[in-house]
Amino acid sequence: MKQDATGYVDPRTTLFLGSSTCELPLPAPDDLQKLLNTAIISSSGWRFVAAESPEDQTELLTGDAATLAWLMASAAADYFAEASLSTILVACDSRPTGPQIATIAIRALLARGLQVRYSFICPSPEVMAFAAREPELDGFVYISASHNPPGWNGFKLGGSGGGVFDGRTAADLATRLRGIAADMDTLQELHQQWEIVSPRETAAVLESAGIWKEAALQAYRDWTDLIAFTRDSELVSGLCSRIKTEPLGIVQDLNGSARCDSIDTELLGSLGCSVHQLNPGLRNFTHAIVPEGDSLMPCCRELERLHQQDEQYALGYVPDNDGDRGNLVIYDRRINAARPVAAQEVFALSTVAELSWLIYSNQLNMGSEGRLRERAAVVVNGATSLRVEAICRLFDVEVYRAEVGEANVVELAETLRSKGYVVRILGEGSNGGTIVHPARIRDPLNTLLALIKFLRLPPNSAGHTPWSIWADRCGSSAAAADLPGVLDSLPGFQTTGAYEDRALLHGATTDHGALKQAYERLFVQYWEKERQRLHKRYGFFSYRVFNTEGAQQRAGMGSEYRTGDQSGGLTVLFKDDSGIARGFFWMRGSKTEPVFRLMVDIATANPADEQELFQDHRALVEQANRDVLAATAERD
Numbered sequence: 001m002k003q004d005a006t007g008y009v010d011p012r013t014t015l016f017l018g019s020s021t022c023e024l025p026l027p028a029p030d031d032l033q034k035l036l037n038t039a040i041i042s043s044s045g046w047r048f049v050a051a052e053s054p055e056d057q058t059e060l061l062t063g064d065a066a067t068l069a070w071l072m073a074s075a076a077a078d079y080f081a082e083a084s085l086s087t088i089l090v091a092c093d094s095r096p097t098g099p100q101i102a103t104i105a106i107r108a109l110l111a112r113g114l115q116v117r118y119s120f121i122c123p124s125p126e127v128m129a130f131a132a133r134e135p136e137l138d139g140f141v142y143i144s145a146s147h148n149p150p151g152w153n154g155f156k157l158g159g160s161g162g163g164v165f166d167g168r169t170a171a172d173l174a175t176r177l178r179g180i181a182a183d184m185d186t187l188q189e190l191h192q193q194w195e196i197v198s199p200r201e202t203a204a205v206l207e208s209a210g211i212w213k214e215a216a217l218q219a220y221r222d223w224t225d226l227i228a229f230t231r232d233s234e235l236v237s238g239l240c241s242r243i244k245t246e247p248l249g250i251v252q253d254l255n256g257s258a259r260c261d262s263i264d265t266e267l268l269g270s271l272g273c274s275v276h277q278l279n280p281g282l283r284n285f286t287h288a289i290v291p292e293g294d295s296l297m298p299c300c301r302e303l304e305r306l307h308q309q310d311e312q313y314a315l316g317y318v319p320d321n322d323g324d325r326g327n328l329v330i331y332d333r334r335i336n337a338a339r340p341v342a343a344q345e346v347f348a349l350s351t352v353a354e355l356s357w358l359i360y361s362n363q364l365n366m367g368s369e370g371r372l373r374e375r376a377a378v379v380v381n382g383a384t385s386l387r388v389e390a391i392c393r394l395f396d397v398e399v400y401r402a403e404v405g406e407a408n409v410v411e412l413a414e415t416l417r418s419k420g421y422v423v424r425i426l427g428e429g430s431n432g433g434t435i436v437h438p439a440r441i442r443d444p445l446n447t448l449l450a451l452i453k454f455l456r457l458p459p460n461s462a463g464h465t466p467w468s469i470w471a472d473r474c475g476s477s478a479a480a481a482d483l484p485g486v487l488d489s490l491p492g493f494q495t496t497g498a499y500e501d502r503a504l505l506h507g508a509t510t511d512h513g514a515l516k517q518a519y520e521r522l523f524v525q526y527w528e529k530e531r532q533r534l535h536k537r538y539g540f541f542s543y544r545v546f547n548t549e550g551a552q553q554r555a556g557m558g559s560e561y562r563t564g565d566q567s568g569g570l571t572v573l574f575k576d577d578s579g580i581a582r583g584f585f586w587m588r589g590s591k592t593e594p595v596f597r598l599m600v601d602i603a604t605a606n607p608a609d610e611q612e613l614f615q616d617h618r619a620l621v622e623q624a625n626r627d628v629l630a631a632t633a634e635r636d
Helices: 029-036 065-081 098-111 124-133 167-182 184-196 199-207 209-229 233-245 264-270 293-309 343-360 388-395 404-418 444-456 466-476 483-489 512-538 608-636
Strands: 002-004 005-007 016-018 040-042 045-049 087-092 115-121 140-142 152-160 247-252 272-279 313-319 326-332 338-339 376-382 398-402 426-429 434-435 542-549 551-555 571-576 580-588 597-603
Touching: 005 512, 016 098, 016 199, 016 326, 029 065, 029 167, 029 184, 040 167, 045 065, 045 233, 065 098, 065 140, 065 152, 065 167, 065 184, 065 426, 087 098, 087 124, 087 209, 098 115, 098 140, 098 152, 098 184, 098 199, 115 199, 124 140, 124 152, 124 209, 140 338, 140 551, 167 404, 199 580, 209 444, 233 444, 247 293, 264 272, 264 444, 264 512, 272 293, 293 313, 293 326, 293 338, 313 444, 326 343, 326 444, 326 483, 343 388, 343 426, 343 444, 343 466, 343 483, 376 388, 376 404, 376 551, 388 398, 388 466, 398 404, 398 551, 404 426, 404 434, 434 444, 444 466, 444 483, 512 571, 512 580, 512 608, 551 608, 597 608
Parallel strands: 087 115, 087 140, 247 272, 247 313, 376 398, 376 426
Antiparallel strands: 002 005, 005 016, 040 045, 045 152, 140 152, 313 326, 326 338, 426 434, 542 551, 542 571, 571 580, 580 597
16 A cells, blocks of 8 residues: 555555545534535435536545535444444545545544444445445445536445435434534534544555455455346356357446446456446546436447447446446447437336346246236336336236335335335336345446346246247247347337436426425316327326325325425326326426426327427426416515
8 A cells, every 4th residue: 555645545546545634624503504505415315516616527625525524424423323333334436536535534433433444446336235245344435426427426325234224314314414513512522533533543444445445346246146146156157158159249338437446347258248348447537427318429339330340249338437327328230320228228128137037037937827926026216117017017017116216216125025025126217227136226237237148048947038038928029139129029108318408497496395286286277178188199098196205105186195395206197098007297306406307208109299298297397386486476
């Protein structure tokens, strides 16, 4: 381990690792309240602009950001200490400000008498695999702002279960954070504890970072083997043999993310896949961090170039900075070009692949009448396309919905497992995020491995492949699977993209309850006026309103079906004459960004249907927003 004038340098990456010294003045409560108002505090984590600007890619942490980081780390340390969680892992994604915030977090944890392990730059699935697999660890502090621009940073907190804390604990932590910020006596006590931590204590943590990084990598390898292959070496051997005769090439556009220093290339190569890297160097940010839209085009172009030279290259993926999200690109033989796969389609592909895998591996058993002998479910967020329900009906699998947020779908899945359900796959179709049990976090590697198994596993003892199982369910006559063919076999739906500009409503009221009440009133008028047109053109015969809050979904219109600040998701579900869901209008205020998100989903192959319905939906939301703002102005 090298130390220079500014601190320690990681020999593995040659990047700044952290410093054994750090001075921060005691902040005043009024100043902290102002700073907290600039941060995003949600169940998904705590985020703030850490550099001079959101797009700044320098290592320099602003004074305000350092103060916020100290407050947040101190609140986390206070919680861990009270909960008797004594050994805490600290890690960060590849944002340049991460090591400075890690230094602050390490010292804050030491100040509360906790043991600290530091594994430096890791993707979040690696961190959470390590937390789940390493008996010594009681919790983690992960320094990341997920898909926000590189000048942002923040904290994700969790225990030893392999995921972030649930919504209830996250809410308690947020209350603790705000309480500490407002209490001068507590601030003074925490600051005094902070100041007496010796540089030697911090240095000892930094000097052992390489050991813990290697341990994290090994835990991630073991965890991924358990999730994807149930540690079945014969299955892996059969898959490798099939890939040898039917090669598969994959393009990675890691875009400088934390996945640049993880197991991706090694693991895919061990299966026999040819792997081509694009932008592999840590912090080599060549496009926006969020893996949507234009950010997928460099991978598309590279995949297209490689496919023209070698047809085995058929698939690519692009993760976000902390490596838990990752969307796909494919070479589509139908158009002789590479193209992105929409986030909703990515999740649908994963659902098909994993449900087929469960039957292939005899974890689910289908009776002669097409009914499962076990109870099985898929858990999704409220903004996931109804395509998932259409897929699951073919497998006799139920679908349950929670509010947007990874912790919410994980909590609901655990509840269902406690009731005897098999819940293998869960996640958030709106962003392509696939969680495969026993993982509690999205992981693009699990998505890739699900598809590789689906495309390349040899026949099982009954003579079935995962593809043949799905082909039998959906009625496809294709003898072999490729990704364009699998996409063709999916039920046809058109869905608003979560990150399209038209899906974002800026300037909305902060009174979500009033907005939803106004929307419901306007929607009833809209339905009475347009119901015949909606039935004739789209097949909508009836509707029902659902409210999602945390892991709960309540059916009913009106504020009595919502609680608290009423900031959960609202869905108007449309059914046809036979009671089958045909589409929905959806809305929810983001808890991580200052926007309100809107979405429409409809069972159709015609994009114009979704566009027309979206115009109706957005017009209703905009009018409801105007009504609420006008009423607020009149009261004031």
